[in-house]
Amino acid sequence: MAGLAGTAFIGSLGRLNAQSVSLSVPWMGWPEEQVRPLMAAFENESGVAIAEERLPIVELFKTLEVRLQARNETPDVYLVDGPLTASYAARGHLLDLGELMAGERDRFVPTTLVQGTYNDTLYAMPLGTSSQLLFYNKKLFAEAGLPEPSADPAARMTWEDLVPLARDLTRPDSSQFGFAFENINPYQLLAVPQSWGAEVIGPDGLTAAGYVDGEPMVEAMSWYQALFQTHKVGPVGTFQTGVTQEMFGSGKLAMMVGGTWNLVGLNKFQDLDFGVAPHPYFAKGKPVTPTGSWHVGINPRTAHMDEATAFVKWLSTRDAMDLWFELRQYPPALKQIWEERADTTFVDPAWAIVRHELAETATPRPATPGYREYEEFLRTAMQDIQTGADVRDTLARAAQNIDREMRKYR
Structure with a gap:
């Protein structure tokens, strides 16, 4: 070694x-x-x-x-x-x-x-990088008589297609939900407004007003809130990776956007038969996937x-x-690892998707000396939005707090 x-x-x-x-x-x-x-x-x-x-x-x-x-x-x-x-x-x-x-x-x-x-x-x-996949439970799809999502990035599912699918896979009587994001970290959720077309921070890397609370961000996060509050396809108040992974692994969650670490982490669930598909996107926008690690x-x-x-x-x-x-x-940071494992490890559909995303859709988090503060306030806002807070007011408050903290970097 x-x-x-x-x-x-x-x-x-x-x-x-x-x-x-x-x-x-x-x-x-x-x-x-x-x-x-x-x-x-x-x-x-x-x-x-x-x-x-x-x-x-x-x-x-x-x-x-x-x-x-x-x-x-x-x-x-x-x-x-x-x-x-x-x-x-x-x-x-x-x-x-x-x-x-x-x-x-x-x-x-x-x-x-x-x-x-x-x-x-x-x-x-x-040390490595990251990407996100759509994980789905093959058994739950079969029981619902639904076709499995395509693993072809060219045929990736839209968010507009996912919502009715998630509704069909939601079973309130047995506490089964159709879809959830693995967590509420901006690393994972920023891909939603970015696919919608939102700029999530100003070009100076220090301005949140007009971006974090801009109209595209408000619209995208309103869609996110509707998943939980209107369509009720996701478990409200579930914010941590371990909890969401446990729900997916035990058959209480049919679809989950999650990181490649789940390819190993889900192995502990012996009865789980899962598949993977590319990260969804908005039909009006473009495919965007989180990256960076x-x-x-x-x-x-x-x-x-x-x-x-x-x-x-x-x-x-x-x-x-x-x-x-x-x-x-974690997806390797070195090109050599990708090349050496091209005909072995990376022939798996999951890694074929990841390699495509890293080349075509991967979007790093905002580059700013104030990222720690940016993430902290935005994470809290995203958590509040999921649980029903007013989207526009919550994002406006987050933008104000971020801009206040950014002053020390100007």
């Missing part, structure tokens, strides 16, 4: 003080078996210990804010959510990776570099710069990336 491409780089360090160095690395709270093997592979090659902290996503962000604001040597290396690159870089919390990754950029899928870059400088190395950055104040840079450089190797894909199944 060790990366041969990383060996030469690590060897150039002379393993200096390796046995006495332990890198502080805050990480996402994925299961240990999806994290520890990656860290162990680097440890085995370098002799440098990795003290990873697996934290739930909200706790990860809070922990990083506290530690980075202290402006000291910890953490050494940390997991960066793509759209937060600009925020961390603007505040001096990320090392410029231009020299470290010199000549390496062409190895990556182009869209993976977008959110690791701020002011034309690469600050965070892409986790990156890795270096604290410029680390006391272990040689070891930290060695770790990030190693993570960019083919072998480290291939191992990471085996562990977590």
Whole structure:
């Protein structure tokens, strides 16, 4: 599992003080078996210990804010959510990776570099990327006598087609719902207004008024609210990935827009027979799919710069990336992984769809140094809209709050 491409780089360090160095690395709270093997592979090659902290996503962000604001040597290396690159870089919390990754950029899928870059400088190395699929329960479709959605992106379902289909698959008497999004994170839901034609932030990356509360956004989010409040095809108040995945896996949800991690996560449901189809879109608009994922950055104040840079450089190797894909199944950031697995792993319909989306419809989240604030207020607004709040007033309030917070970046 060790990366041969990383060996030469690590060897150039002379393993200096390796046995006495332990890198502080805050990480996402994925299961240990999806994290520890990656860290162990680097440890085995370098002799440098990795003290990873697996934290739930909200706790990860809070922990990083506290530690980075202290402006000291910890953490050494940390997991960066793509759209937060600009925020961390603007505040001096990320090392410029231009020299470290010199000549390496062409190895990556182009869209993976977008959110690791701020002011034309690469600050965070892409660890993987992401895409979204429409998952559907084959058994529930068969029981309802309905044809399964096409896996051909050229024949993708429209949102207008999905609503009556979801109504046919909803069974209130048995608490079975027709459709839901996996969560209410803007990462997933922004594709709805973007497909409608909405611009979700101003061209300066700092203005929400007229965009977050603009008419296209209001119209698209009114459609979203109707799924739950008018058509009643989705479970109101279900906001978390784990809950929605459990509903889908247990046969209480017929269709779900969700991430590729479900291709592994749904395996725990032994009786589940599911299929996948491309992400729906509005007939009046265009196909848009969410993309962007986790990156890795270096604290410029680390006391272990040689070891930290060695770790990030190693993570960019083919072998480290291939191992990471085996562990977590995020769409690979390296072109080489796609090419090597083209006739094996990626012949699966799900991966054929993902590869198409990454090339044709993938749309990263807004690039703004204030993304953390933008996401926080917009997530709350989307949650309130789902549960019945006035759409126009809720978005206007969110835009006002976002613009107030953006002042410090101007």
